[in-house]
Each structure stands twice: as structure tokens, then as C-alpha cells.
Amino acid sequence: MTRAGSQRTLLSLVAVMLAVLTALGIGPGPGTRIAAAEPTGTGSGQPSRPEFLKLSLDSVTPTAITATSDPYFVVSGTVTNIGDRPVDDISVRVQRGAAVTSPSGLRSTLRLDQINYDVNGEFQDVTDGLTPGQRKQFSLTVALHSGTDLPSGISSIDITSPGVYPLLLNVNGKPAYGGQARLDDARFLLPVLGVPGGADPKHPAAQPGTPAVDAPPVATTMLWPLADRPRLVAGRPGSPDGEAELTDDDLAASLAQGGRLDQLLSALESVLKPDSGRDRTLVNAICLAVDPDLLLTVSDMTKDYLVLASPSDPEGPTRAGTGTHAAKAWLDRLRALAPGMCTVALPFAQVDPAALAATGDVTLADRALNAPADLIDNLLSVKSVRGVAIPDAGTVDSDGATLFAHHGFTTTVLADNAVAGPDGPANLTSTKSPAAPGGTPDPGTPDMVNLADVTVPPAAGATPPPASATLHAATFDIWAATALAAIGSNPPTPPFTPDKVRYDVTNDSRAARLQDALGAIAWTSLNPQPGRSRSALLMPPQQWGANRDEATQVLGQLDLLLRNGLATARTFTDLLAQQPDPQPYELDYLGAAADEAVPSHFAEPVHQQAQRITELMSALVDVPQQELSPRAFLTPLRDDLIRVLSLSDRWAGTAAADTNAQRRLDQTTKTMDNLYGSVTVLPPGGVYTLASEQSPLLLVARNDLPVAIRVRFKIDAPAETNITDIGEQQLPAKGNRSFQIPTEVSDSRNLVIPIALTTPDGVALGNAVSVSVRSNAYGQVLAIITACACALLLLLVGRRLWHRFRGQSDPADEGFDPGTRQSRRARKREQKRQEAR
Structure with missing residues (x-):
């Protein structure tokens, strides 16, 4: 009997004894603990956490099996004692489940209980024991199918046909105070593109060029995202000589050698380099998707820039940034790479289309949606793909889609469960095989669908737009996209991943998550489905966390599919040029995306x-x-x-x-x-005195902005004044200008005149000032006195003329003798002559 068989017999005896003791009311004594098997997956899809040992997958070599591969592959892993007691007799074996037969199974089969992995290899010893905190690495060599004389220590998992197979590593051990039990497991997918021969005479080696699947190759397109979260400090207007300010310097590390963005770019460079050994076929299948906000930030970093000492204090102290050299080098590499491949702009800063539509600002939407293509073209010297909007969430509501249509977009890229056909949303969570009795096949969604409920509204007085103005949606496979999102550190679960198969992927190792993604990429090629198109759009998350090795493995898997005749490269522009499915589709805005959307109060x-x-x-x-x-x-x-x-x-x-x-x-x-x-009227000191009632009012306006501005004076003149509107005026950048305002004042009292500046459209600028004005004119009193004197004079003159015309003497002349008047004058002259003597 083998060692594994002895262990199974011992466990059966222990279980029988425990059942008998329990029936008799007798249990283990104090301090005694029997370790039970602990499955890491349940029917609900929620894994339980290991208690004693942690098993993690380190690598699978090769990552995919082809017809020309060796009939063996090597699985490496690490066992770590995470408990509080030693564990002895540690062994590992590999188990296999049935090939994945529906796309949803790429996710759901990894959560099934280990009993569903019914093809078992032999246990292989890892170590005699591990104390708490210790770890031990191991390698298992596994044969794809049994042969006549397999070498000792090699198990077979009996794979005889291409497919994507779920595998499980099962670690057993004996914790102190307990018995032998399964203590943890690790699951991953193994893509088998072709079954190699050589190990078994029943499976001769495949002939070169023999297709693994009797179906046309899958037309495949992949977007390669380069994006980052917003880093520039808010509230800093443009300046000719100002330094950019960043919230932190993490982007410098990401751009430097070994950083996230550096590694994503390096993986692409490895494909495009002349010495890569690849032709242009793979390059044609890839389109570079770039966030313009990232490019603007990196461009600012190529010059001296500042970083906040505390990201939570935008007005606090700053320090010099350290990423200038890395930013220059990375941007130069991207500028050298982009002209040789397809390039498309992502929406600015991964903006939420629903929130953008809710603002109702056309200019803001134009900057977020239309300007990115021009920014990419100018900064990278390319001609980017136009007319396609790629929302970060992979789903959009009707307002967001209408916003796309209003801004000239003819196509958007959405998850295949973000649209609903005539029969309602697709059944994308089925885990049953399409061929199984009673099973419901995943119906799939066409590559390009017509969103009949989103059209460009006609302009005023125009005829309705043609049918071509209806927004189209290019759909991507959510299962491959979910698996690609899980690659890297701190991976997110995308909002388009169905609730029934959502789980914390960080419980799996990075190597296991990479294998799952490679399997998801290959699944469509290996599984022709009736009624489903032979095509795939691969969509990693826009802030993808894959490192260079992982990204290179993804590109290598795509290249492997192309070279084995399972896929053919389809350019992104060819995908966008496809005619949509004739059936009308509607948007199906996903609930998870709505929960994670920008709140409406912004x-x-x-x-x-x-x-x-x-x-x-x-x-x-x-x-x-x-x-x-x-x-x-x-x-x-x-x-x-x-x-x-x-x-x-x-x-x-x-x-x-x-x-x-x-x-x-x-x-x-x-x-x-x-x-x-910053644009205002300077308040004059004291009381402003006008030299006369028609003297001009002298005012000084200041513009502290670095650009010139057009202004108007807003003067609330009181009733005693008449101030002329001098119309629109221009203030120079960073300067003052004096103005003479024609003014008439009809009152000598002190008058308070409110004065302010506005834009030509009447928007207030600066702070209003109050000018105290006093005129040297007597004003209304002087006018009344003058009028009365004139009236009296006219009355006296008129009376005298009236009497003269009638030949009468004026009553005022009564008692006056003209001769007496003359003699009086003669006496005065005589008196003056005598005095002179």
C-alpha cells in the first residue's frame, strides 16, 4: 500500500472512532485537538482561511501547454507554517477538475470544493516538519497523461484534449495535538492549447500546423492601458515660469526602472524591438490606450517640480521632486514606441461619464472627452484613433452615453454584460456546461451592438439624424477582463464582475492569478460556441498593476495563440469599423458601478x-x-x-x-x-473734490492677473449726479490703468458713489468701493437765487418800459427833479475846485 493510501485508511479509522465516541457522549479530553480537513472553497464561493499551513503557487512551467511542448510541466510553490504549533509530515499533490466549458466557469470553478477536482495525483513529500514561521519551497513534475513507464515521483493528471483545466494543489500535514488532514490548497488554471505526445504511445506527437480546434481562429484585439491616478495639486492656474506641484512623488517611482509604468512600457518594447524575434502580427492586435492626464503630469515632471510634504495639506510646505530624469526617459521611450502602433486616448483622468453629464457643462465635457485625442497627438506625435469613448468602469448610464453621442463619439467600449438585447440581459453567471442536460449556455454578446436608445438629437430646425448617428458599443469579454484585472499587486474586482462570482482575489498568489488570466485569454480560442462569434476584445483595467514579467507573459500567451493558429490579429480600427448586430440593444447600467460612482452632490x-x-x-x-x-x-x-x-x-x-x-x-x-x-478698483483716499460741477471723476483700476482683461465700470450714480458710461475697457496684465469718467454733479454736498468692475457680460470682479465726492459748485441753491434775481430784473425793466410806452412817468421817479439833480452835480464840482486851491 502506498503512503497516501495508508494515510486515507488512518483518517477513515479516526473518523469512525470519533463518531462512536460522540454517540456514547465521550469526547476528546481537555487540551486534545483533532485537526479536521479544512476546505478552502465552499459552494458559496467564499474561501475559508487556513489555520496551520499556507500554500501559495510560485510558478507553472510552461504556463501553457502546446502540441510541441514536453508532456510534462513543473509546478513550484511554497508552504508556510502560519499557525502556533509545529506541523509534521507535510506532503503535496496535484488534483484536476473537468475542463472549463462555459466562460463563467473561468471564475466559478476556482471556488468549487476540492471534491470537484476528482483526478488526483500522488502525494509527494515536502518536508518532515515546519515550526511556526518556517517555510519550505517545493516543485512537482506532473505528466499530462499516463504513460507506460512514468518516472518515479511523477503523477499524471490525464489530460487528453485541448482545453482550460482547473488544477488544485492540496497540502496535507499533521499539526501538533491533531491528526493528518488537508490544511490548505491553491487553485489555478492551466491552458492546454494542444496535447503533446511522446510520453504515451496512445498520444503521438502532433504534426506542426495541425489546428487544436476545428474552428476558425479568434479575431483578437487587446488594449494596453497606460494611466495613473491624478497627481497634480489642485488650484494652480497656468504660469509661464511656475513649477508644477504634485501631491506626492509616487509617480516618480512608477516611471523609474522597476516601477509599474516602466514595466508596462518595457513589456511592450520587448514585443516591438527588432531583436524580439516576433513579426508585426502581434503588434497589429494591440492598441495603446493612454490617459492624457498622465502625459500632462509626466510632461510637467520633465522640468523642475515640487511635491507636497503632506498630501493632505495642499497649502503646506513643499520639497523638490526627484523624478525629472525618470520622467524624461519614460516619455522619450513612449514617444519612440507610440508612432509604430495603434494609439487611442482614454477619457481625461478616468472621469466618470455619469457625473460629467450631471454637471451639464458643455465646455468641461469637451475638455474631458474631445481634448484628450489632441493632447495625445501633440505630446506623442501620433494620429490617435478618434470617435471612440472608453469609460473606466466598462459600463455607462444613459446620460453618460448621450453625452458621448453629443460630443461626436460614434462608439463606446463596454463590458458585454453592460448591454441588454431584446431578450434582456445575458445570463453571464451560469456555471453549467452548455452541453449538460438542463444547462443554460452563456448566450454571449456580439462584438458590436447598436444602442438604439442613444442617438444624437437633431439641431434646432434640422432634420432627424440618420441611423448611423446612433451610438454603437464594442463589447469586451468580462471573464477575461476580470482575470486580467486580478494580475499584479492590490488588484481590484471590476464593477462588471457578477456578484455571484466576486471574491477577494488577494487570497491567491500572483502566480496563480497570472495563470487564471492566461487561461481566460485562451478559453475562447479553445471552445467554439454555437451562436457566438469567434472574436475577443481583451481589456485590462486602465490602472493595470501587472509587472514586466506578468505583462510579458500575457503578450506571450497572445503570441502563442497567434502562432498556433488559434487566433488572428485584428486591429482596433477594424473592430470599430464592423457593422453592429442588426438587433437593437439597450444600456444596462451595472449596480456595482453605480455604487462606486462619483456621488451626485459633486x-x-x-x-x-x-x-x-x-x-x-x-x-x-x-x-x-x-x-x-x-x-x-x-x-x-x-x-x-x-x-x-x-x-x-x-x-x-x-x-x-x-x-x-x-x-x-x-x-x-x-x-x-x-x-x-485680483481685478478691482483702487479706493481713493479721503473725499474726492471736483473742481467744478462738470469735472471728470478720476479712477484707477488694477489687474493682478498675468493676462489682460476686458472690464466695464458699474457705477450706481445717485440722483444728483450724471456719470457717463465709458463702455468696455482693457486692463494690461499685472498693471494699473487710470480712467477719467465724465461726471456732472448738481449738489455741493458730499455724495457717496458705489463703483465696481465687471466683465463685459456683467460678472462682478473684485470688491466694490465707495467714493465720496464733493463739488465746488453751489448747486441747486445757486440756481434758484440766480433765477429769482433774473426774474426780478425782468419785472422792473418791463414795468419801466410799460410806463414809458404809455407816456407816463414811472412811480419810482415821483419827487425827483431833474434840474435839482443837475445843480447838485454843479455844486460838487465847484467844491472840488475850491478845495484844490
Whole structure:
């Protein structure tokens, strides 16, 4: 009897004895513990945590089996004692389940209990024992199928046909105070593209060029994302000589050698290098998807830049950034790579289309959706693919889709369960085989569907748009996308992953998650399905965490499918050019995406600040001699508002994402307040005295902005004054200007005149001032006195003339003798002559 058989017999005897003792009311004594088998998977799909040993998969060599491979593969792993007691007699074996026959099985079979892995290899000793904290690495050589004389220590898992097979590593041990039991396991997928011969005369070696599947190759396209979360500090308008400020310097590490973005780019370079040994076939299947916000940030980092000492204190101290060299090198490499392959722009900063639509700001949406293609083209010197929107969540609501259509997009890229056909949403969670009795096959979704409920509304007075204006959706396989998202460190579970198969993938090792992704990539090629198109769009998450080795393995798997005739390269533009399925489809906005979306309370304040930016932009003047244009000055603030609506931080938790979004919004609002307050009227000191009632009012306006601006004076003149509106005026950048305002004052009292500046559209600028004005004119009293005197004079003259015309003497002349008047004058002359003597 083998050692494994003896162990199974011993465990059976122990179970029988425990049952008898329990029936008699007798149990183990105090301090005695019998270790029971602990399955790591349950029917609910929720794994239980190991208590004594932790088993992790380190590698599978080769990662995929082909018809020309050796008939053996090697599985390496590590066993770690995570308990509080020693574990003895540790052994491992490999078990196999049935080949995955439905796409949902790529996820669900990995959560099945170990009893479903019914093809068992032999136990192989790992070590005699491990004390707490100790670990031991091991390797198992496994034969694909049994031969006449397998070498000692090699088990067979009896694979005789191509497919994607779930495998399980089972570790047994004997904890102190307990018996031998299964203490942990590790699951992974093994893609078998072809069955090699050589180990068994019944399985001769396959002939070169023999297809593994009697079906056309799968037309395959893959997007290769380069994106990062927003890093620029909010509330910093453009400046001709200012340094960029980043919240942290993590991006420098990501761009440097060994960083995430460096490794993703390195994996692509390994494919495109002339010495890579690959032709252009693989390159044609890949399209580089780039976030323009990342490129803007990296471009800013190529010059001197600053980093906040504390990311939570945007106005706190800063330090010099350390990533200038890494940013230059990475950007140069990308500029050399991008022109040789397909390139497409992602929405700015992974903006949430639903939240963007809720703001109702057309200019903001244009910057988030349409500007990215131009940014990518300018920064990388390429001609990117146009007319396609790629939302980060893989799903979009009707408002977001309508926003795409309004901004000229003809296609969006969505998960295949984010659309619903005439018969309702697809049954994407079935775990039954399509061929099994009573099983419901996964119906699948066409590559390109017509979203009949999303059309471009006609302009006023125009005829309705043609049918081609209806938005189309290119769909990607959620199972492959879910598996690709699990690659790397801290992987997210995408919102399009069905609830029934959601679990914490970090319980599996990185090597196991990589194997699952390689299996998911190959599944469609190996499993022709009636009624399903032979095509695949592979979509990793936009902030993909794969390292260089993992990314290279993914590219290698795709290349392996191409070279074995299981796939054919399809360019992204060819996919977009396909005619949609004739049946109408509707959007099916996924609940998980709605839960992780940007909260609705951000929409209104973002809208308000976006309007303020637009209003200020319309007042600024682009002067040729000016270093900074109005667009370059204000666009960074508009970008900050888009970053408020980003989905990039929300997969890690909504609390931190809401905090970051609110901080960005507050900083942008504060900056806009300061900008509007930088253009104002300087208050004159004391009382302003006019030299006359028509003297001009002298005012000085100041513009502290680095760009020129058009203004108007808003003067609330009191009734005693008449102030002329001098119309629209221009203030120079960073300068003052004096103005003479024609003014008429009809009162000598002190008058208070409120004066403010506005944009030509009437939006208030700066703070209003009150000018005290006093005129040297007598004003209304003088006018009344003068009028009365004139009236009296006219009355006296008229009376005299009236009497003269009638030949009468004026009553005022009564008692006056003309001769007496003359003699009086003669006496005075005579008196003066005598005095002179």
C-alpha cells in the first residue's frame, strides 16, 4: 500500500472512532485537538482561511501547454507554517477538475470544493516538519497523461484534449495535538492549447500546423492601458515660469526602472524591438490606450517640480521632486514606441461619464472627452484613433452615453454584460456546461451592438439624424477582463464582475492569478460556441498593476495563440469599423458601478466653478506680447474640476476618494475666488473734490492677473449726479490703468458713489468701493437765487418800459427833479475846485 493510501485508511479509522465516541457522549479530553480537513472553497464561493499551513503557487512551467511542448510541466510553490504549533509530515499533490466549458466557469470553478477536482495525483513529500514561521519551497513534475513507464515521483493528471483545466494543489500535514488532514490548497488554471505526445504511445506527437480546434481562429484585439491616478495639486492656474506641484512623488517611482509604468512600457518594447524575434502580427492586435492626464503630469515632471510634504495639506510646505530624469526617459521611450502602433486616448483622468453629464457643462465635457485625442497627438506625435469613448468602469448610464453621442463619439467600449438585447440581459453567471442536460449556455454578446436608445438629437430646425448617428458599443469579454484585472499587486474586482462570482482575489498568489488570466485569454480560442462569434476584445483595467514579467507573459500567451493558429490579429480600427448586430440593444447600467460612482452632490459645485471659469475666460484678452494665453492660464483649473469627477481612486474605497475630491474642489473654488478678486478698483483716499460741477471723476483700476482683461465700470450714480458710461475697457496684465469718467454733479454736498468692475457680460470682479465726492459748485441753491434775481430784473425793466410806452412817468421817479439833480452835480464840482486851491 502506498503512503497516501495508508494515510486515507488512518483518517477513515479516526473518523469512525470519533463518531462512536460522540454517540456514547465521550469526547476528546481537555487540551486534545483533532485537526479536521479544512476546505478552502465552499459552494458559496467564499474561501475559508487556513489555520496551520499556507500554500501559495510560485510558478507553472510552461504556463501553457502546446502540441510541441514536453508532456510534462513543473509546478513550484511554497508552504508556510502560519499557525502556533509545529506541523509534521507535510506532503503535496496535484488534483484536476473537468475542463472549463462555459466562460463563467473561468471564475466559478476556482471556488468549487476540492471534491470537484476528482483526478488526483500522488502525494509527494515536502518536508518532515515546519515550526511556526518556517517555510519550505517545493516543485512537482506532473505528466499530462499516463504513460507506460512514468518516472518515479511523477503523477499524471490525464489530460487528453485541448482545453482550460482547473488544477488544485492540496497540502496535507499533521499539526501538533491533531491528526493528518488537508490544511490548505491553491487553485489555478492551466491552458492546454494542444496535447503533446511522446510520453504515451496512445498520444503521438502532433504534426506542426495541425489546428487544436476545428474552428476558425479568434479575431483578437487587446488594449494596453497606460494611466495613473491624478497627481497634480489642485488650484494652480497656468504660469509661464511656475513649477508644477504634485501631491506626492509616487509617480516618480512608477516611471523609474522597476516601477509599474516602466514595466508596462518595457513589456511592450520587448514585443516591438527588432531583436524580439516576433513579426508585426502581434503588434497589429494591440492598441495603446493612454490617459492624457498622465502625459500632462509626466510632461510637467520633465522640468523642475515640487511635491507636497503632506498630501493632505495642499497649502503646506513643499520639497523638490526627484523624478525629472525618470520622467524624461519614460516619455522619450513612449514617444519612440507610440508612432509604430495603434494609439487611442482614454477619457481625461478616468472621469466618470455619469457625473460629467450631471454637471451639464458643455465646455468641461469637451475638455474631458474631445481634448484628450489632441493632447495625445501633440505630446506623442501620433494620429490617435478618434470617435471612440472608453469609460473606466466598462459600463455607462444613459446620460453618460448621450453625452458621448453629443460630443461626436460614434462608439463606446463596454463590458458585454453592460448591454441588454431584446431578450434582456445575458445570463453571464451560469456555471453549467452548455452541453449538460438542463444547462443554460452563456448566450454571449456580439462584438458590436447598436444602442438604439442613444442617438444624437437633431439641431434646432434640422432634420432627424440618420441611423448611423446612433451610438454603437464594442463589447469586451468580462471573464477575461476580470482575470486580467486580478494580475499584479492590490488588484481590484471590476464593477462588471457578477456578484455571484466576486471574491477577494488577494487570497491567491500572483502566480496563480497570472495563470487564471492566461487561461481566460485562451478559453475562447479553445471552445467554439454555437451562436457566438469567434472574436475577443481583451481589456485590462486602465490602472493595470501587472509587472514586466506578468505583462510579458500575457503578450506571450497572445503570441502563442497567434502562432498556433488559434487566433488572428485584428486591429482596433477594424473592430470599430464592423457593422453592429442588426438587433437593437439597450444600456444596462451595472449596480456595482453605480455604487462606486462619483456621488451626485459633486455635480452642482463643479458646474458652478466651471461656469465661473468660462465667464472669466470670455473676459480675458490674448495679447501677442503676452507670455501666457488665457487658455493656458485657466485650463489647468478646468482640469482640476475633471479630476474631482475621477473614478481612479474609487476602487480602493469611497471614503478616501470623496475626501480627495472635496479637497480638489475646495482648492479650485478658493483659487477662482482669488482670481476674480485680483481685478478691482483702487479706493481713493479721503473725499474726492471736483473742481467744478462738470469735472471728470478720476479712477484707477488694477489687474493682478498675468493676462489682460476686458472690464466695464458699474457705477450706481445717485440722483444728483450724471456719470457717463465709458463702455468696455482693457486692463494690461499685472498693471494699473487710470480712467477719467465724465461726471456732472448738481449738489455741493458730499455724495457717496458705489463703483465696481465687471466683465463685459456683467460678472462682478473684485470688491466694490465707495467714493465720496464733493463739488465746488453751489448747486441747486445757486440756481434758484440766480433765477429769482433774473426774474426780478425782468419785472422792473418791463414795468419801466410799460410806463414809458404809455407816456407816463414811472412811480419810482415821483419827487425827483431833474434840474435839482443837475445843480447838485454843479455844486460838487465847484467844491472840488475850491478845495484844490
